Amino acid sequence: MIQVDLNSDLGESFGSYKIGMDEAVLPLVTSANIACGFHAGDPAVMQKTVQMALASGTAIGAHPGLPDLVGFGRRKMEVSPEDAYCMVVYQVGALAAFVKSAGGRLQHVKPHGALFNMAAKDARLADAIAAAVHDVDDRLILYGLSGSELVKAAGRAGIRSASEVFADRSYQPDGSLTPRSRAGAMIEDEEASIAQVLSMVVKHEVRTLSGEVIPVQADTLCVHGDGPKALMFSQRIRTALAEAGVGIKASGEFIR
């Protein structure tokens, strides 16, 4: 049976600042990526989000980011592999402590934003992140863009990885995402998005923006929860996957 994980970024509130509809998203996904205080999240938000995820039976991952709260971790920073290693160990350790204190177990690590994007293409940065995840707990699963250096680095580090795909982004012939600055980067049509998801998950292939069909590994699908429309679309994807006979499971249940 084909299986896929649905993941979403949660716990992004900070102090008096609220972002996201975490309570509504949790039942729709199988894995929650919880911010760790560098680009979003604070200790109290982390605790609360971990407790909510455990209560809903959603698997928990750390979502470490660059130390840039005002930029929400989306601005590239020139961090050395050594710095990346340390910031991942720090953030994963902090989140793991909340999970442990609430009686749970951390499943995965998904780097956030610019750190995720830089590590997709920079093998040294990817190796540093994979080593950090390995050294904190070698049973953790590292989430990376399908085909990226991050996924390859997980293999080199001897830890499991989950290859992530996107419903609303078009692909390039080399398997990378079309940059947001280019026309056609976003797939606006929901039917087209769902068709792309089914193709990626069931047939392991995707049609690129320029028309070629290329192979793709689809272990986990990123789902957004920032608004009622996004939530409804996530529900539609769940339904379409189920109708296609795909099992929707947390990555820890099927990734080897």
Add this chain to the structure above:
Amino acid sequence: MIQVDLNSDLGESFGSYKIGMDEAVLPLVTSANIACGFHAGDPAVMQKTVQMALASGTAIGAHPGLPDLVGFGRRKMEVSPEDAYCMVVYQVGALAAFVKSAGGRLQHVKPHGALFNMAAKDARLADAIAAAVHDVDDRLILYGLSGSELVKAAGRAGIRSASEVFADRSYQPDGSLTPRSRAGAMIEDEEASIAQVLSMVVKHEVRTLSGEVIPVQADTLCVHGDGPKALMFSQRIRTALAEAGVGIKASGEFIR
């Protein structure tokens, strides 16, 4: 055989900013309290300090503080017990991850500065901190001022504690330290300091500023490493304790 632990605050550098003489202090103490990034320290400093402590055979503790880098965690802040719980879980988890990634094991937790002082007198804050330590790892030892609420809270939480004493501070009849603002708070004379340490460690009693002799529990002695004079004095204390037949050991080896 009477045993005592010598602890010191280490890993307080931050980015380009250097504080302390960590390499010189490490061989003189049995337990290192390593800053966790809130009042001092950063991920790279934490990693390096953990590695140095492991290399020198010094036991490692987390030294969580208030989120006040510019105030070095020394300014009182109105934090709720819930906030204190979360900030301790976060910081202890982060440091524990560095210890684990370097192949070691965390021994203890010593709250820093204003958090330490507030928790000495505030039972609710002390209970929150003790619960956080317990929930992250119930084998950890909580360091608190001898006779303080923090030590009592450890007992209520079912974790071990180490009662801390000071060589260079005078005591009040109720067992508290004479506030720094009062005359006689600091013991300037080194001979008198060493005599006070021996009395506390060997006889479990201390003569207060006003002359009474009161009982005191002395599991661990705080040692400063901020300058050549402090280092030399720490060496003198080690010698005096050894000559008195006291075993100098990390708290994890003798606290039950």
Add this chain to the structure above:
Amino acid sequence: MIQVDLNSDLGESFGSYKIGMDEAVLPLVTSANIACGFHAGDPAVMQKTVQMALASGTAIGAHPGLPDLVGFGRRKMEVSPEDAYCMVVYQVGALAAFVKSAGGRLQHVKPHGALFNMAAKDARLADAIAAAVHDVDDRLILYGLSGSELVKAAGRAGIRSASEVFADRSYQPDGSLTPRSRAGAMIEDEEASIAQVLSMVVKHEVRTLSGEVIPVQADTLCVHGDGPKALMFSQRIRTALAEAGVGIKASGEFIR
């Protein structure tokens, strides 16, 4: 003619985090207190809010707070008068630069949250804040709780002050606000709130929670904009004041 200023806290968003309904509030008030980056706000938010206020003809004030973003500046911190002086100079200077760069002029300074509350009762802190405002620009008006040390400190520093009153808080016989922890602290009934405002602004007196009528200085009224209900209530207050013949003006136009 009796005149009163209506002020509201604006520019409290931070990076990707949005707080407040600034566009809707601006036309309802005569003075905007704009956060300066310590407890809320960031440089880009400050610029945008200043531009919006200038466009709507609302007078601009700096709203400096404690360096505690996660606590939104609402947690008391043990800051020295010297530290308070410096943090006010810094934040007022930063906001004034945005106002100047946009072609405007800063009108006032209103300390935020815990800094406002601490300075209401602590004369040394209040003097430090008033001195900071004076030293940056002695034409600025300092906003403080009516009858508070902050208002008195403005007088001692030789700068103007605006005495602030609240529509939805009950008063104690000494002129202070009933602490939120006590019953009767909040005035829930809108008619009663409006009656209190009219009494304070027109008759310069207020009936305390225990029934006495005491004198009160009401130069400026704090108005909330956190939700449609608050906005509607602000509109009601404007109407009631206008019907009572009160001129609604920015403090800079009538405070001497």
Add this chain to the structure above:
Amino acid sequence: MIQVDLNSDLGESFGSYKIGMDEAVLPLVTSANIACGFHAGDPAVMQKTVQMALASGTAIGAHPGLPDLVGFGRRKMEVSPEDAYCMVVYQVGALAAFVKSAGGRLQHVKPHGALFNMAAKDARLADAIAAAVHDVDDRLILYGLSGSELVKAAGRAGIRSASEVFADRSYQPDGSLTPRSRAGAMIEDEEASIAQVLSMVVKHEVRTLSGEVIPVQADTLCVHGDGPKALMFSQRIRTALAEAGVGIKASGEFIR
């Protein structure tokens, strides 16, 4: 008479963290670049450094940097021109307020570290920074690497600039500094450094690493104060310049 300014980065301490020998450097330079709290410095340090500079008669400049305290503003960050504009307005305004409150007047602005380096080559970033300086106070002088986009942007913005040169760095044929990663980037020999300074200041030319002689504008020379050796070298440069008949003056006294 040929004139040159000597500038140095000061006020880089933060809270309990001390960096630099500001008291010793101040008498050796004519212009102080004072950190503004983003990459280094805090409000209390800014106040103290401003007071020291005024007391020593050294002209004062703002030294705004990227919001990256742990990286000391030396790591490149992907900041938009809009963000750069706002972070410069904010920091210059904050420092200017300390200068004004101490009875002085801000002379210049020198971007720090990665912001300085990025703006040297990126015309849009340079324009944003020059516009920020212009909008805060159009009498300020913008310091930039000689021949850089920052200097050109000052011209486009209608403000004065000071072209900065370095004693201890070798130059490339296009007038840029040899990257530190390449051999020959640093000029280790003090005699060679002094000869380069004299050539740049007196003859307006410099011999590049590859041997060509190229023209260079030298309004201000960057001087380091991080250690006794650097201080002694600064003194030697002063002496050599004086012997060559060069006037050592703050840029505000001769830049038009």
